[in-house]
Amino acid sequence: MKILFSALGAAQAGFDCAERKGIGHPDTLADLIADTFSREYSRWCLKEFGVIPNHWVDKVTLVGAASHVAFGSFTIARPVQCHLIGKITEQVGDRPIPLMELFEQATLHVMAEALGGTSIWPHLLLFIASTSGTAVDHDARFYAPGGPEDLRKVLRSETVANDTVICTGSSGPGPAGRLAIWLEEHIRHIAPAQIGTDVKTLVVRQGDRYDVTAAVPVHPETVQSWREYADLIDAFRDRLKSDLAARCDAELHLNTKDRAERGYLAPFGTALGKGDCGVVGRGNRAYGVIEPLRPAGCEAPAGKTRSTTAGRSTALWLAAPHRRWRPRAAARPR
């Protein structure tokens, strides 16, 4: 066996860096919704048909709400749009799969769990764009099986791997990545109720020194003025500084865009409530953090058929020991 070295380990390098998008970040929400939908779709079909039909919904797109945000209040001018996009088996034989019901359950569940409440629910519009058809690279029944046995036959015969896939990746976070993950989780656990979950943490390590930047959103209705907001952030900064100091040699910068009368307010505690958008594959790597200097995979694993997608399996296998947060299993669909 020949082992070739083509990258330095993060801990061996003199310098590394990491960015963690919190569980309320729009890109994280998109990944979670795609994966929750895929899991519940697979579960429903396993129960009904005993087999998982082909589905690739790795293009979930969340279009942020257009809103007007002020200290003390906000209004939503246009709701959030949640799009489920991709090739989906819509029925097996003549039994339809309840796509919209499953998508709605996945979306509501993830939003409630990741944002810590349901106040965003009335501001969500859901859309499904299923693009499956027939072509000559697959059996015509690949997305339109005549029944469960038919689908099993197709899956047994379609053993050819996809044509251009390369599986690469890192097996877990390095020092900067571990600190970025720890800090986001810590913020989530100790934050007062005014602070939302669309937290971002950014860590740059040089030797044993950590330069740490974080941004935390505040629910607009919970602070009535710039003063009240600034006092909240100042107190939270002090708390985080002392918690970080107990852990490593770090300098902390919190909400660096703040200026007098300017702060980071976000409806529902996420920038999705103020126009930011989220897409599968633009957020954290499968092990929970972005480390741009380290080997990555080419794959956005969320939402791809779990039983057959090699790129997804590799990404999650590498990430398995390090995956940190997933929504609790959703209530079973009716």
Place this chain on the structure above:
Amino acid sequence: MKILFSALGAAQAGFDCAERKGIGHPDTLADLIADTFSREYSRWCLKEFGVIPNHWVDKVTLVGAASHVAFGSFTIARPVQCHLIGKITEQVGDRPIPLMELFEQATLHVMAEALGGTSIWPHLLLFIASTSGTAVDHDARFYAPGGPEDLRKVLRSETVANDTVICTGSSGPGPAGRLAIWLEEHIRHIAPAQIGTDVKTLVVRQGDRYDVTAAVPVHPETVQSWREYADLIDAFRDRLKSDLAARCDAELHLNTKDRAERGYLAPFGTALGKGDCGVVGRGNRAYGVIEPLRPAGCEAPAGKTRSTTAGRSTALWLAAPHRRWRPRAAARPR
């Protein structure tokens, strides 16, 4: 000055790999449309107002057509959906910016240039979701300026960098990346008219040996049977093998999913014509190829305001000597 090493150069590593998505790949099309829209929007506004308003359209999403594809023909059951998504300044003072006209021009132009024809045009549906509003992290006139002078004032006062951005990247392709780019360009230049532009090339290098995989789509209406398709691909494989052999020690695999009566047919020469979807930031890195083992940026540069986005500027500055293909400048909007 202190220089810290945290990655191996691609050429120094014993092993490296790369994937290039061709100009007709849905992810490439999304990047090109976002960037072309942003350029034409900026140009229009510079001419009208003398200043570029804030716009972030880095979430262009292309939903593939649902279609039925066979040797000799295809039918489109549901058209392609092209979504322009993001925070966009819609008017300056009471002068509206012709968003839909600019988006339509950008989309039609990129499709024609990248696919080498206009046959996809009747199958495109366009949507704009503008999510800009007001919040207390920016001047209220950030996306709704009262006039050009007002906008200039806002831009002069908003000199604060975004809160959590890290600029990283590689400055250009290594040996595997260079071969992947060369091969995709070479295929585009020598391919017969039956072959489309949604080409993928994949290169794995071990020392001086290159393992090369490529997939090329065939326009369904140009081959009447599996036999005709297979003859076309076989001849093309021979040609590519000899061209590669003249360049390096390489083994070539072409259209590896093909089996008797199964081939890679794609309407308009792109998988977008058969249900695949494209999103900004999921395709090639800014310098034209994905090298998953090498340092990357965190930024999807396409579609972000060119005058003010530091992450975009860094990515394109690193990529500048290596950018290979851009559509010719579009005709000026009326």
